[in-house]
Amino acid sequence: MYRYLIVLASALLMACSEPSKDISQRDTPISLSLITGVQPGFGLVKVSQEQGLFEKHNIELHVIDRPSGKLALKSVINQEVDPDFILVADIAFLANQHRLSNYRIVASVFDSDNQNALASLAPINDLSALKGKTMCTQHQSALHFYGQLLVEYSGEKDVTFKYLNISDLVRGLYEGECDFITIREPFISQIKKAPPKPVYIQQFAGIYLQHELMLANERVSSKDVARVLTTLIEAEKLFISDEEKVISTLSKSLSATPKSMKSLKEDSMWEVSLYRPLVHCWKDKCLGLWTLA
Structure with a gap:
């Protein structure tokens, strides 16, 4: 209430500057x-x-x-x-x-604070795994910002960002274009349903x-x-x-x-x-x- x-x-x-209307028009x-x-x-x-x-x-x-x-x-x-x-x-x-x-x-x-995830074809033990790798994400999106925060938290400097269309991120991972991708639903479920290769998904609650x-x-x-x-x-x-x-x-x-x-x-x-x-x-x-x- x-x-x-x-x-x-x-x-x-907010309506103070708008033309007045009869209250009956509300519905x-x-x-x-x-x-x-x-x-x-x-x-x-x-x-x-x-x-x-x-x-x-x-x-x-x-x-x-x-x-x-x-x-x-x-x-x-x-x-x-x-x-x-x-x-x-x-x-x-x-x-x-x-x-x-x-x-x-x-x-x-x-x-x-736990909608997004990091995905890889290799196990993700901790964020140090990002060192020397390529992370693919969607440019200037929440996934992009999430990826940047992961890199900052990892303390690693040698991480390359590559930008793909959101619909191409999973393909980029499977084809070796990306070592890691940042993803969210519905892509997390899609990967889990019928992956051509085993995919490891790790979430980091509280980072973003x-x-x-x-x-x-x-x-x-x-x-x-x-x-x-x-x-x-x-x-x-x-x-x-x-x-x-x-x-x-x-x-x-x-x-x-x-x-x-x-x-x-x-x-x-x-x-x-x-x-x-x-x-x-x-x-x-x-x-x-x-x-x-």
Whole structure:
């Protein structure tokens, strides 16, 4: 209830500069679009769709999928699509926020410190195994930042980064182009299902806390943003009250194994939070190198 009030109060504050509307319009039917990567961060949206929560709030939501949040952003930047909302990892947004001036952060909808993993054809005993090796990742993405953090934690200097499309990372590992790759679901499950070669996957919980952001186009009114966020907050309850149904929805949406999704759920939070920490990051320019795309 507390966060419902925060969302509604925030919407009212943001709406001060908007033309006033009759309160009866609050539940009028609206049609909105959202682009997202096929990744765990879209969990609240997928569960809301599956359970008919958007329809309950008279929201027709058209969801556009891309293999990753980075590619979702690229589609927007290249004007291939013009969505009302974008779901994307905080790091990918920071790297491209100067190209998205007509979008604003309205919330985070997912947090995890154990979503990403390091994969190799050889056993990974510890991070010293990175020395003298090639790590493949997706450029300027959460996976890229995760890989950089692993190298920093390892203390190794002799590590080469190579950038591939996210759909080519597994191929690069099998063909010997990469010694290591950084991956996440659904690619972790895909590797485990039918690998042509044994693959070793190691996760390092706590190294990187990833946030999935929801961005809204400036044309979307604050009241409509509040309606969408209220819907997602309702979906949060199901992650506690009906875990089996949630795991089933996430597994199907990601083509991931239920076991993998249940494990991820233990280290993650699918919840709506009005997001502020990145503001300090921008002011301090702590991630300035990511804006030099």
